[in-house]
Amino acid sequence: MSVKCFRLKKIVEISYNYSCMGTPLKKFEKRKYSKFHQVNGKHALQKKCPESFVPYKARKRKGGKVAFFNFELAKEMGLIPKNHEHEMNGDLEEKILDTFSIVIINEYDIINDIEFPEEDILPNHYMATRYLQLQHPNKQGKTSGDGRSIWNGEIRHSGKTWDISSCGTGATRLSPATHIQKKYFQTGDPTISYGCGYSEIDEGLATLFFSEVLRKNGHQTERVLGIIEFSNGISINIRAHENLLRPSHMFNHLKQGNYEGLKDIVNFYIDKQVTNKVWTELPKTQKAQYRYFVDKQVEVFANLSADFEDDYIFCWLDWDGDNILMDGGIIDYGSIRQFGLFHHEYRFDDVQRYSTSIKEQKEKAKLIAKTFIQISEYLITGDREPLANFNDHRAMSKFDEIFERRKNENLLKKIGVATKEREYLLQSQFKFVTDFRKVFSYFERAKSAEGLHTVADGVNWNAIFCMRDILRELPQILLHRGSSIERSEFIDIIKSTYATYDDLEISSYRAKKIDEFQSLYWKLVSKLSRKFNREESDTLLQIMMRSSVINKYDRVTGDSISNIVEKVMKRRPKLGANELFQIMHEFSEYQNLDPDNKRTVKVKKSEHSKMMKGMLQIVREFREGI
């Protein structure tokens, strides 16, 4: 068997380099991209969940060029061979444009009898999926969903199925504009913005940079597969993820009392999680499967709300279950932010309403989790009980339990405690860790006396302490001195640029907290040293090494991403798809804060492009912002 495999591999290599059995190289090059053919609008959801989408015919859209292509992601998805160079070529660009440069033939086109050349019309239907959205007039999700996106299809590779969807492919009937103004819009109609069905390249770039950084740091997220650019900054932003379903894809059916529609989509989701081997212990009976579904979803949403809080990720979660994927993945980066400090009073101003704050995310995540219980019970019993009936459901207590554990785990991770040591502390020293978390939170949540004020896109009340700085510097100094630091030194390290003179006063309460923080820190070192039979200096050294990576000085924030995108946009005419990929790759690697990531510095510092240097400067400038 192995010999056969080797021979096959050899043939592939030979044919890759020259030609195979008379196949011209050009033809072979084209064959390398044959998997793109599978992305043709067809998706299993179309057969299994007929009530979950609106089908659209589509046609080729001309005049686009590939502004960005994610070679790494394309390899993971099997779209290009593993040994493909990270360089665009004519065949690949042609394939990308053939597959993704499309626009739907929408209701406006049909009503107005607009004709398109037959050869431009694609054979299959593409779907705009239906889901609940709180900003829609209809609060049951009867009219909402993908307003300017369609799903390109799905692709299976290495035991995983990937969903692919594109934003900016035309105005669908599910956009808020259609229902507010009670008319269908022509794609690209300049009289409306969001409802015109187009997206813009800066949205794609922001999603690209943000999602790649968050993914490298362990977060589930949609990813940008490619960006096709048209004139005037218009683009099609192609995104991919193993499962692009959102809770809101279920919540619309639930709100409408559409039992069959709900059952179809829940079953579809369960099947996909099993096929993708995310869920490995699915029970046999349907009733047990729905309960398992609840347990898994509760776990996902409890963990994600703890992770978002601890990584200062602002993601507007709400009762509609939009803005988040079923598996906890981040989607729609328009309002996503990562704060430098715990700016827990920040709210995004969405014209008609303010968003939730980062602290309120947990309750919203819990509400979403509770809705999964409601769904499960509805599917099991056929009765749609009020949501409040599940306030005391066992899964709700489980949510709190998972949340608390994850919060403790995240704190230990941030401090720099390695996996095995974390496990020990979580198992045997839970109360100790919780106590540490309390004093940690005291500093993390401290706010400026200056109070609430407006910022560019909402309101904020500045946090004043940078926990990353104290976690990075404290172990070094403790190890160096062998004793605790002065209270004034503690404040000197932890203070952020947002802190005013008054904010930094060391009151008797704050003094007590500083002492408590250091005392618990020493105890942590001592406990680990005793348990793992090491010198305290060795434990501190290990923590210090990990912490220097985890809490490195430069860490992106939402503001820095916006500014980086602006910078990239200014340089865009000169930046081709290859350069953009290199920049994205280098930038996301630089923002990888995983201390276990075996990374070496490959590029000589002097060789950094001006572009990267400028980006680093931006990251630094906005490191404490929102």
Added chain:
Amino acid sequence: MNLVLYSGGFEKENISLDRKLLELADKENPSITYIPSCSYDSEIDFNDFIRHYRALGISRFIHFPVDIDFDETIKKEAFLSDIIHLSGGNTYYFLKHLRRKGMLKELKAFVKRGGVLTGLSAGAILMTPSICTAGFPEFDKDENEDNIKNLKAMNLVRFEFFPHYRNSKRYDSELIKHSKGLDRPIYACPDGSGIIVKEGTLAFEGKCFSFFQGKKVKIN
């Protein structure tokens, strides 16, 4: 005054210089402050640095990048350490930020107080009167992207240092040319070798060549 100037190379090539450094520090478990030439990715270099010196028995380290804002507490701690190491990198960029943050004076004072200052490549060049050796040869020079005009460095020694030297005609011709205009020697060291300055006395570790007023002499 105690200094160690490393040319460069892999860590294991510098072991004998490291041992000389520990002799200079003359202390059990001395502490080391690591000052990277550039903070970009310096935490990775810092961890490599720790791993290397941990094997030599050192367990106390401070990471002190100077091209970003820092607090007074970490700065104070850095200058309380027994050894300060200036890393390799772009010499112009490093000089710019050391000067901007007033660190050249602080480092000189540290040396005067008896602290051991070490430098690798760019870090070593910074201990000499000027960083002119970073600007040649054409095929292996640092880019002066920040257009630094004042090349004066710490002036702790009375020679110039040329790291990563290769005993070849093309290096020699450049070094001979530059040495003609200088009233002090240029000591050129290949990777793995270096210079130890102990209380004003010079010792050479590994191969070392002197280029002085147009002439090349092998001195070790």
